[in-house]
Amino acid sequence: MQTRLPTKLAFLAAPKAWLFVFFVLPMLTLAAYSFWRVVDYQIVADLTLRNYERISGALYVKVFLSTVKLSVMVTLLSLLIGYPVAYYLARKVRRFKFTLLMLVILPLWTSYLVRTYAWMLILGTNGVINQVLMATGLVDAPLTWLLYSDFAVTIALVHIYMPFLILPLYAVLEKIDPSVLEAAWDLGGGRVQTFLKVILPLSLPGVATGCLFVFIPSMGAFVTPELLGGTRSMMIGSVIAQQFGVAYEYPFGSALALVLMSMILVVTTIVLRYGKPKGLAT
Amino acid sequence: MKRHDPVASVLSVWTGLVLLFLFFPLFVVAIFSFNESTISRFPLQGFTLKWYAKLFANDAIIDALWNSLLVATATVALSTTLGVMAAVGIHRYGGSFGSAMRAFALMPMMVPRLIIGIALLTFYDLFKVNLSLLTVIGGHVVMTLPYVIMIVSARLVGFDKATEEAAWDLGASTFTVFREITLPFLKPALIAASLMSFTLSFDEVVVTFFTTGNANTLPMVIWSMLRFGITPEMNAIATITIISSGLFAIVAEFSLRRARDLS
Secondary structure, eight states: OOOOHHHHHHHHHHHHHHHIIIIIHHHHHHHHHTTOEEETTEEEOOOOOHHHHHHTSHHHHHHHHHHHHHHHHHHHHHHHHHHHHHHIIIIIOOSOHHHHHHHHHGGGGSOHHHHHHHHHHHHSTTSHHHHHHHHTTSOSSOOSSSSSSHHHHHHHHHHHHHHHHHHHHHHHHHHSOHHHHHHHHHTTOOHHHHIIIIIHHHHHHHHHHHHHHHHHHHHTOOHHHHHHTTTTOOOHHHHHHHHTTTTOOHHHHHHHHHHHHHHHHHHHHHHHHTSOOOOOOO | OOOOOHHHHHHHHHHHHHHHHHHHHHHHHHHHHTBSSSSOOSSOOOBOOHHHHHHHTOHHHHHHHHHHHHHHHHHHHHHHHHHHHHHHHHHHHOHHHHHHHHHHHHGGGGSOHHHHHHHHHHHHHHTTOOOSHHHHHHHHHHHHHHHHHHHHHHHHTTOOHHHHHHHHHTTOOHHHHIIIIIHHHHHHHHHHHHHHHHHHHHHOOHHHHHHOOSOOOHHHHHHHHHTTOOOHHHHHHHHHHHHHHHHHHHHHHHHHHHHHHHO
């Protein structure tokens, strides 16, 4: 017997209402603000494309490009480093599987602010790496490019978001039917061939979801570039955040955010075409 | 059959190195939090707990801690309630409407926190809402809801609808069925989801940064302290955060695992 439609609807009404008020309406407001302007510290609601014209200037295009470059780098590194881990956990590990999975999940629960901070301790002029290099005599003076650079931001973002890539990938790899692999072996496929022609294509949905889980937050990163990027490394997240500070440039900041969001949407659409994503449980 | 598998050996070493990469920075923070010296560097100067003592004597930090606990508790209450309703609703509907609803509910996950934060800020600005801890909670619920829905939905996959239907046939009301049958079944997922949303809310900086008024939460205090440089107290707060979220993660995973093994 099916329940009556109204009682079913009641379950969805409250969460839908919350998302509408605190997510959909704010996103629409953001979009509206991007076409408005500020006059004498007052938002004036008249339609203008000025904010978007300003973004097309060389400075902002450059920051957007370097943000994309850095996020792609972080995503590719996470994939290259994380794929073998997901593969090992899903198909090769014999003992301590639960413990190892737990160890991958644990960092996910740790504050991204704390994890960013940890890299300040490691990469700083007096940081752990410089001390080791100095003590072993490999360098005479501390390396100053370790912290406050693209390098620092990249390594910290990989550290923070890679577990988000490993888990969906693990889920997909674990579900691959062993009989498919046996068939590949029986047909004379070697290890490399089986991997490239069977396992890799079958794992693409996990790769797609995992890459998005790294790429999206990297594109919008704000805390990590702010603390580790310094003046040498600029990401669009910091530029957007500045517009919402004392500058009171809400409309311009909203336009920047909208451009960022459209870039994310385009990439998401393209990436998802290569595989239907499966949800990630925990 | 036991054969030496060179690929497995290489992969196990690789996995070990990656885990080292993931945990080493956290260990460094924890080690320095017990270090006597005011400067976080080797060689260590001797064991001390004074940074922890200093932390608990700092009023700004204690105030912020209470604010964080308040926001996180409210977030857990709201987002688990709404998340369970959404997951159960989606599960009962099924079909294309169910998956459309699911996609809608998971959308905030695909939006960077920065954009969730500033979108809320423009929204509050437009309607002249005074920023406070309440306005923070609105955003934290949006941010944690998708995680609750995913954890609860994963558990619901193993749910036998026949139990519910039997109860209906015996004349139980929709509410009774939910309270007596669905809710107990979901308990492990509820524990995991609550712990997860608590941790996410407790640690959140970006959404809070844009939606809070004068009241500060703990991550906000850490954030503003970090911009002025590294202090040993920072290592102590960070270590407490790492250990507590680690414990939460372990409890949540065990709760889900035991439930899976039983069913």
